Amino acid sequence: MNVVDSMELLKKYANCAECGSDKLGNGEGTLDIADNVFNRTCKCGYSITIDKRIKVIASATKRVGRKTEGIYEVRIDDSLKHKYLPVNELKELTGIKRINQFKKVEEWLNTKEGRKWAIETPHVNDF
Ligand SMILES: [Zn+2]
Numbered sequence: 464m465n466v467v468d469s470m471e472l473l474k475k476y477a478n479c480a481e482c483g484s485d486k487l488g489n490g491e492g493t494l495d496i497a498d499n500v501f502n503r504t505c506k507c508g509y510s511i512t513i514d515k516r517i518k519v520i521a522s523a524t525k526r527v528g529r530k531t532e533g534i535y536e537v538r539i540d541d542s543l544k545h546k547y548l549p550v551n552e553l554k555e556l557t558g559i560k561r562i563n564q565f566k567k568v569e570e571w572l573n574t575k576e577g578r579k580w581a582i583e584t585p586h587v588n589d590f
Pocket of ligand 1 (some may be wrong): 478480481482483484505506507508509
């Protein structure tokens, strides 16, 4: 998770939403920021997880002449607006053979390189 997001979440969840405690460690509460998942727990039982990993929601393909074109519909961070990414490019980048290999695609999209690509690649409009 990048520093800006981490800081923002730390600030937002510094105090437990249930009991107001701002304590961490020594059994008072925990904080775990790994990859793009933020988790904060409190001794009162409160726990919050924010998952900002890229997720593949769906895929679609169609025939264009003799070729097959397709898109992966992905969610980036917690944005409500989904993005369509080109299947053929992702196949080359990830080495997948079949479009239903969502797990492999997600894994790659959540690498540093993949995340950059997913953010910079323009949304496929005509699908
Ligand atoms: Zn609490």
